[in-house]
Amino acid sequence: MPTDHVRLWLTVALALVLAIATVSYYSRPSSDSVGVQSPGELLFLSKGCTGCHSIQGLATTGQIGPDLTSVGEVAGERVQGLSAEEYLSQSLATPQAFIVPGFEATTAGSMPDFDLTDGEVRALVDFLLEER
Ligand code: HEC
CATH class of the missing domain: 1.10.760.10 (Cytochrome c-like domain)
Structure with missing residues (x-):
């Protein structure tokens, strides 16, 4: 069924967005990173x-x-x-x-x-x- 495909792709896309957001959150320069x-x-x-x-x-x-x-x-x-x-x-x-x-x-x-x-x-x- 085509709707199953759509749902699968939406799930994959959502997972990707979350993964990218997580990675960029943790690799961002924090405000006090001038010196640890x-x-x-x-x-x-x-x-x-x-x-x-x-x-x-x-x-x-x-x-x-x-x-x-x-x-x-x-x-x-x-x-x-x-x-x-x-x-x-x-x-x-x-x-x-x-x-x-x-x-x-x-x-x-x-x-x-x-x-x-x-x-x-x-x-x-x-x-x-x-x-x-
Ligand atoms: C209640 C106030 C107070 C607190 C809290 C305090 N101090 Fe002081 N400190 C002073 C005063 C007043 C002097 C100057 C008089 C003297 O030499 O004891 C001083 C002097 C000093 C000096 C000498 C500075 C110089 O120019 O020679 C150092 C170093 C110092 N304090 C470090 C610290 C550190 C580190 C802490 C935290 C663990 C601390 N102080 C907490 C009041 C305080």
Whole structure:
């Protein structure tokens, strides 16, 4: 019967359309594919850092702590004798060890100790070192 043929072809055509739609959906460039998010960036966004800190180019509006857009550049000059990496690790593991000039009076907003694991500190430091 001709109608059976029509139905078969319609089914095949529909399956094809669905297959093409699925493939193009999953291969589309996603809006945040500019760089795949690193573990450190994900931690930065999920740990509440953005409530106090801003980084240009990230969806962040925090104003209480210093802007971290160029922290990878300044970190090496904050404390004499500490490399950028050492300084950043310290500022995450023991935030009160060094207070960024200009933020001494920020009692209400002073940086909390997040009890981060060594792995979390390392991931965050790697991420922050790239911010320059
Ligand atoms: C409640 C507000 C608050 C939160 C939340 C917070 N910070 Fe801070 N942060 C501060 C303040 C205030 C300072 C400056 C005072 C100081 O040096 O401790 C600071 C300083 C820093 C510095 C040193 C910056 C520099 O220019 O030397 C780094 C790095 C940093 N924070 C990273 C983080 C990360 C990563 C998180 C999330 C795990 C975070 N902060 C969460 C308030 C906050």
